[in-house]
Amino acid sequence: MKYLAFIWSNLRRSKTRTALTMLSVMAAFVLFGYLTAIRTAFGQGIEVAGLDRLIVRHRVSIIQLLNETMERDIERIEGVADATHLTWFGGVYQKPSNFFAQIPVKPEEYLRMFPELLLDDAEKQAWLKTRAGAVIGRGLAERFGWKVGDRVPIRSGIWSRKDGSDVWEFDIVGIYDVAEKGVDDTQMLFHYDFLEESRQWGSGLVGWYVVRIEDPQHAAEIAAAIDDEFANAPIQTKTEPEGAFAQGFANQIGDIGLIMAGIVSAVFFTILLVTGNTMAHAVRERTNEFAVLKAIGFTDRAVLGLVLGESVFLAVMGGGMGLALAWFVVSLGDPSGGALPGFYIPGRDLVVGLVLVLALALAAGIVPALQARRLRIADALRR
């Protein structure tokens, strides 16, 4: 601790240089935090995917539909505890930018399958009794200011009504909360039966199945058994764990993680050069001072520690401010105005950020610190 004031005084030697370097580091960590939140949003569902849930979809792609009758066949397979189907509705509220997920489901099966969705019992009963009733996530309710009792029109890009209209009206009967961060609270869930009885085409067709298995250890065998079941049927399936399915869904627009890693690596490499140059310059211009410190009794290791201390101080101040600012900006909401559920910086990534701060400090400071450590007093004082 007694060296902190000394380290701080040295950093204030060139205030402009120190401030600019700190700002560069800060900018890099703001970017890191923000991109982390975007990656998290795109990978939403991966982290919170249930180990005991499998997704069964059409073998060709997710947009090919399955038969409603397949549920019975799936549930007969050994190791399957439960199954329910979901379908993509593909609607928007008022304008295309007001996009969010609407899913027609079998309410009781769905709530049994996803216990992480918390719905008040009275609202659940209201939903079961209301044919055109829908429950929405808390995030969605806040986004549009919807409340229980509202009737909202949704224009579907996929499903038309029997009267030719593509506008469907839903009565909001409940608002669900989520049991853990990362679970999507921006969905609208409504009765599959309402879709089935009103749609112009596609009767008996569903999007995909979610299957709960009894033992996650046997996930691979059960997935293979499901696909084997339909191997010779008109509609063949591809079954995979929920996490892999969510990852595949996110990868439809590219490997977000790889893109983010590329951007962050380029930024950090640049920042490493900037910070490293600052530290190298700071040590070079103080050769005499380091020699004097050694002359009055500072050990080689102490001098190395002082230089690394400056590097750590610089990186921790800049990186810490950057992560804090990223946290603040991300907490203001996602850049799409709500279309990116799960837009937040996970605690694990904050830890990764702090580790990166320290790695940056060490990488930038180690070469100048070793130079200062190796300095021979008599030689340095003659310069």
Added chain:
Amino acid sequence: MNSPEEAGADPLVRLRGVDKVFTRGSERIHVLGGLDLEIPRGEFLALMGPSGSGKSTLLNLIGGLDRPTTGTVEVDGREISSLSDRRLAAWRARHIGLVFQLYYLIPVLSAQRNVELPLLLTRLSRAERRKRARLALEIVGLGHRTDHYPRTLSGGEQQRTGIARAIVTDPSLLLCDEPTGDLDRKSGDEVLDLLQALNREQGKTIIMVTHDMHAAERATRTLHLNKGRLELEAVT
């Protein structure tokens, strides 16, 4: 090479057969050759000689800032040339005070914090460190300039701050490399007065490298070095 009255006394510094050779590329430069020297406690020794004669090198060897190529350097009964780098640094912190021609104060630290620097290596509390730094500054006549930064001090004041830094740990031996070399006559005299007082009143042993005969006159003994060998001795 000892003065007659010191023969038989227990010297603070003892050099035996000290050689120092620098290697520059394939060239070997003999800076000091076969040097034997004893410096008694309480002496104020001036080291004179032309540039390149090995004065500063000799000072560096006595202060443990460099190591002899061959021979031994003993200070206060301890053979320092065989100490590890870490032990040598700790030894310097406790036993040696260094004063440089160009002061080498840290520009971003106040006079008091410059003087406090060697005390950071001790276990003293912050309050005690500050107290001792102020006391050292008062001894050198700068008790009123504790919060001033080096750039706001005159050359003489900076050098006196450097001396305060050298004495703050109460070392037995002060090594001064051209302490008045960068000062005008008046400031130089003030610094020499101070060194003389430290020698006489506090019993500090002082070895001072100088080109200046006027400065050397303040010493109790003057040694002349030429081409790495002690040539001439004068006792005042």
